[in-house]
Amino acid sequence: MVTDPALIALGVEYFCNRDDDLWSLPDGDLKALAIRELQQIDLIDGDDVVKGTVVRVPKAYPAYFGTYAEFGLIRAHVDRIENLFLVGRNGMHRYNNQDHSMLTAKAAIDSIASGRTDKQNIWNINVDDEYHEERDPAAA
């Protein structure tokens, strides 16, 4: 991601709603905020920053509220379409991480290769798994 191996690309995420002030903060102010906060936690020296880019991602997270309780209706409908395999985070409207998303893709490929048309193996992913980013108590 960087042209010079001596540099590193550092991603900083801010979470907000679209009507929050943070969403409409000018790019320059957002970058300044990130640099200031990264400095405050001693992660960087602000003078070392070469450049920054702001990407605003609306609807970044699958929402489990509103009409979500009726999600089963949609699932039942699309599951009937034999050659349609919904995978990934937005495809399944599920809070999958990258590992889950790739597993769902692999399960879909297995199904297609073996002629399986029910989608249960895909929907079973990220149901009972422990979340991979749990904090290690020993590292506290």
Ligand SMILES: Cc1cc2nc3c(=O)[nH]c(=O)nc-3n(C[C@H](O)[C@H](O)[C@H](O)COP(=O)(O)OP(=O)(O)OC[C@H]3O[C@@H](n4cnc5c(N)ncnc54)[C@H](O)[C@@H]3O)c2cc1C
């Ligand atoms: C802010 C944020 C932080 C995250 N942090 C982590 C993390 O630290 N670790 C982790 O494991 N996971 C993390 N995730 C989750 C991870 O990004 C997703 O689980 C993963 O990227 C989902 O993969 P996907 O293939 O389902 O979808 P995506 O990666 O979203 O890929 C879908 C692609 O389809 C394209 N697309 C959409 N519509 C169309 C269309 N009509 N035609 C053509 N192309 C289209 C999109 O542009 C996109 O490139 C994070 C997600 C977010 C939003």
